Every structure is written in C-alpha cells, then in structure tokens.
Amino acid sequence: SVKVAPSVPNTQVWEVRLLKEGHRHFVKTLDTVGAINIWKEERSTMDIMVNGPRAAQVAGILHERDIPYSIAIPDVAVLLEREQGHALSKTFKRSSTFGDHKKMDWQSYHRLDTIYEFMDNLVIEYPYLCSVIVIGKSSEGRDIKMLKISNGNENNVGxxxxxxxxxxxxxxxAVVTYIADRIVRTFNEQPESVTNKDWYILPVMNPDGYEYTHTHDRMWRKNRRRFGECVGVDLNRNFSYGFGEKGEEGSSDDPGNVFYRGPKAFSEPETAAVRRQILEAKTNFKVFLSFHSYGEVIIFPWGYTSEPCPDYVELLEGGTAMAKAIFNTNGRTYKVGSTKDLMYYASGTSIDWSYAVTNIPYSYMIELRGKTHRFLLPKEEIISTSTEILNGVLRLMDFVDRRCTGTQSCVCPK
Ligand SMILES: [Zn+2]
Structure with a gap:
C-alpha cells in the first residue's frame, strides 16, 4: 500500500526540540513502532512526519514528556503534488508503461530506467570519454550502474x-546526473583541474530503495533487504570505519529502525560494491563526494566521534571554497563543518570510511536543498540547485590541484 498519499489528509512534518536526555531515544522509539517517520536528526532537533489520524495521539505523548514541537510542513500532500507538478496518482504508478516513457532532463525527477538510459546514451555519444560499469547487483537483483568519465591519461587522480x-x-x-552531463558535454572547455581527473559517478547507489520511493513509499530511506518482518539497512551506517560506535546514538542494531546499521559492516551488496570498486580501481582517489538532502550543509569526518579528524582545518578550507562558489552562484548559504558538529553522531558512514580506510583526503557529504520543502523540493528548483553544486564541485577541483602538486613538496593531506 502507498504510505504517503493524498488519501491520508493532514499529514504533517513537525520540528521536535530535544531538550532533555532521553528525548532523542524516545522519539526514535516512536519511529521504530511506526507512530512517526523521522525525516532528519540534528544536534538539538528532529524533523518527524506524523500521519493525520495519529496526530492527536502523538501530540499527547510529546506533551506528556515535555517535548516541544512546532509545525514545519502543515500539509505534506500539498508539497508532494508540487514536487513533481502533477497529481499523485501519476507519481505513484506502479510501473512505467511504454506510453509513459520519459527522456532524461532536469525539469522533473526521474525513474531508475530513465537515469540508466541517460548514462548508456552518454557512452554512445562520447565513447572516447565515457564508459558504464555495472559494479554490482542490489539485494533485489538490480544493476548498480556507474559512469566513468576519463580522457585516459595515466596520471589522472580519481x-x-x-x-x-x-x-x-x-x-x-538529479544533481549527480546533472554534474555528469555537464562535465561530459563541456569537457573540452573545462580547465585542466577537471580534465586531469578520472570521474567515477554513481547516481543511484541504492536502486531498490529508489524505485520503492517511486512505487510504494516516497519517504523510504534504507535498502530493501529482508530481515524477517523488517526491511532494510541504512546503507550510510553500513561502512566499516566506526561501525556500531556510539551505540544507538550513532546507528541502530534493530532491523525495524530507520538507522539500522545491518548485521555487520559491508553486509549489503550496495555498500560492498562501492568498497570493491574503490579498492580495486587503479586510480589514486583524491576526492569522495556523497550527495544527500536536505539542510544545505557540507560536512566531513568524523561522524562516529566528536573529535576533529587529523585534516580538520584542510577539509574546512576545501568545504568553504565549495560553499563560496555555491553562494556566488545563487546566494544560498551552505554551512561547513564536521558531521558531528553540524548534524549529530553518525557511525559507519561512507565518508568516515573513504577518509580513514581508503585514504581519500577530500571526503565530503553534501546535504542539498531545501530548507522549507525538505525532501519535497519542487522540480523547478532542480536546475538552480544543480548549477550551484556543479560550480562548487568544479571549484573544489581547482582547490585540490593547488594543494596537491603530486610531488614531494605536495601540501595536500596524506
Ligand atoms: Zn541522506
């Protein structure tokens, strides 16, 4: 059944304030039992989605515990319609029939088959620059497709x-495919800091979950692996470095929880595929970028501890260079800092692993727009979001090359 649909009226998003010890744990418990759906967790607040019929009950429970909240989105259904710009009955169609087949663009959000076809078409158009590699299969057996952009120079970094x-x-x-499209189509006009890189671009790391958000539950976060009655691992808690650290604050050992870390590190085919691809590639990676939403922040290790990582100042500077380019594009302010400082504990994340285990110095996670609509960013904002981020990413390439001369006197970390 479709969990988020216009037939559930008055579904709202509340911003809950966590003032006392135990509040965070209590709100997470409400998610595990299905009373609410956690959208985002921060240091002193949480965004939660509450279904209309349960609103009075949840309000009572929060009031009882002195947990204050305010209404952030008064009617989720209204934003759901605005996001794709048409009625939900269309959005939640179970399968895309031939008549519905959509060409790739950045005017709306697309299904997996459209994104994969877009990648294949880039290879057909630019065979000397692009290749598509299936780096693994998802738990439901879907291809995990990666696009590689490279001029073939052996000295390129990744x-x-x-x-x-x-x-x-x-x-x-949407942003990741836009970045790929722009780099490929303007490759010859790009500066050396862009063309001297091998770009490994994985637009959809979690294809099962992505399809599920189009067909069943718009707010699904995990993969689709079955654990008895429960479904799904939070893939961004399934990487090995700091796996399971900080107990239930950093991730969960409960398969019913939205932050379930999985039975062990790299237990999931999607994270294992990323690990294998990066470790087995002959490329020396310098940059690792993972795109999320929402909140408009650029964060870097660590997430599993509140200690600063050894390259804290360097990563702050690189992130600030990105944030400046983003600001200069559309005037949006992205904050920069460590995962723990700007968000909250997150153990077993991809960037803690890429930074610590694979020694990729410039490891960032970017929470994209938007501040008001949260997950339900209107399709009209796809291009403006993508252009500001493209400028940020290109600026980072310049920053990295200025730091990293590839010689003995190189000043980049590691
Ligand atoms: Zn995320």
Whole structure:
C-alpha cells in the first residue's frame, strides 16, 4: 500500500526540540513502532512526519514528556503534488508503461530506467570519454550502474561522486546526473583541474530503495533487504570505519529502525560494491563526494566521534571554497563543518570510511536543498540547485590541484 498519499489528509512534518536526555531515544522509539517517520536528526532537533489520524495521539505523548514541537510542513500532500507538478496518482504508478516513457532532463525527477538510459546514451555519444560499469547487483537483483568519465591519461587522480544512498532524497541523483552531463558535454572547455581527473559517478547507489520511493513509499530511506518482518539497512551506517560506535546514538542494531546499521559492516551488496570498486580501481582517489538532502550543509569526518579528524582545518578550507562558489552562484548559504558538529553522531558512514580506510583526503557529504520543502523540493528548483553544486564541485577541483602538486613538496593531506 502507498504510505504517503493524498488519501491520508493532514499529514504533517513537525520540528521536535530535544531538550532533555532521553528525548532523542524516545522519539526514535516512536519511529521504530511506526507512530512517526523521522525525516532528519540534528544536534538539538528532529524533523518527524506524523500521519493525520495519529496526530492527536502523538501530540499527547510529546506533551506528556515535555517535548516541544512546532509545525514545519502543515500539509505534506500539498508539497508532494508540487514536487513533481502533477497529481499523485501519476507519481505513484506502479510501473512505467511504454506510453509513459520519459527522456532524461532536469525539469522533473526521474525513474531508475530513465537515469540508466541517460548514462548508456552518454557512452554512445562520447565513447572516447565515457564508459558504464555495472559494479554490482542490489539485494533485489538490480544493476548498480556507474559512469566513468576519463580522457585516459595515466596520471589522472580519481574523483568519486555518488547519489541516492538514501532513496527518498530525490534531488541527489538529479544533481549527480546533472554534474555528469555537464562535465561530459563541456569537457573540452573545462580547465585542466577537471580534465586531469578520472570521474567515477554513481547516481543511484541504492536502486531498490529508489524505485520503492517511486512505487510504494516516497519517504523510504534504507535498502530493501529482508530481515524477517523488517526491511532494510541504512546503507550510510553500513561502512566499516566506526561501525556500531556510539551505540544507538550513532546507528541502530534493530532491523525495524530507520538507522539500522545491518548485521555487520559491508553486509549489503550496495555498500560492498562501492568498497570493491574503490579498492580495486587503479586510480589514486583524491576526492569522495556523497550527495544527500536536505539542510544545505557540507560536512566531513568524523561522524562516529566528536573529535576533529587529523585534516580538520584542510577539509574546512576545501568545504568553504565549495560553499563560496555555491553562494556566488545563487546566494544560498551552505554551512561547513564536521558531521558531528553540524548534524549529530553518525557511525559507519561512507565518508568516515573513504577518509580513514581508503585514504581519500577530500571526503565530503553534501546535504542539498531545501530548507522549507525538505525532501519535497519542487522540480523547478532542480536546475538552480544543480548549477550551484556543479560550480562548487568544479571549484573544489581547482582547490585540490593547488594543494596537491603530486610531488614531494605536495601540501595536500596524506
Ligand atoms: Zn541522506
């Protein structure tokens, strides 16, 4: 059944304030039992979605515990319609029939088959620059498709770019495909800091979850692996470095929880595929970028501890260079800082792993727009979001090359 649909009226998003010890744990418990759906967790607040019929009950429970909240989105159904710009009955069609087949663009959000066809078409158009590699199969057997952009120079360093590790963050694969499209189509006009890179671009790391957000539940976060009655692992808690650290604050050992870390690190085919691809590639990676939404922040390690990572100042500077380019594009302010400082504890994330285990110095996670609509960013904002992020990413390439001369006197970390 479709969990988020216009037939559930008055579904709202509340911003809950966590003032006392135990509040965070209590709100997470409400999610596990299905009373609410956690959208975002921060240091002192949480965004939660509450279904209309349960609103009075949840309000009572929060009031009882002195947990204050305010209404952030008064009617989710209204934003759901605006997001894609048409009635929901269309959005939640179970399968895309031939008549519905959509060509890739950045005017709306697209299904997996359209994104994969877009990647294949780039290879047909630019065979000397692009290749598509199936780096693994998802738990439901879908291809995990990666696009590689490279001029074939052996001295190139690697840049990893991924999207949709969390499938409900639809703006993420839209931005990642836009970056790929622009780099390929303007490759000859790009500066050397862009063309001297091998670009490994994975627009949809979690294809099962992504399809599920189009067919069943718009707010699904995990993959679709079955654990008895429960479904799904939070793939961004399934990487090995700091796996399971900080107990239930950093991730969950409960398969019913939205932050379930999985039975062990790299237990999931999607994370294992990323690990294998990066470790087995002959490229020396310098940059790792993982795109999420929402909140407009650029964050870097660590997430599993509040200690600063060894390259804190360097990563702050690189992130600030990106944020400046973003601001200069559309005037949006993205904050920069460590995961723990700007969000909250997150253990077993991809960027803690890429930074610590694979020694990719410039490892960032970027939470894209938007502040008001949260996950349900209107399709009209796809292009403006994508252009500001493209400028940020290109600026980072310049920053990295200025730091990293590839010689003995190189000042980049590691
Ligand atoms: Zn995310």
């Amino acid at each position: 840049v990893w770019v991924d999207g949709a590790i969390h499938p409900r963050e639809w703006i993420s694969p």
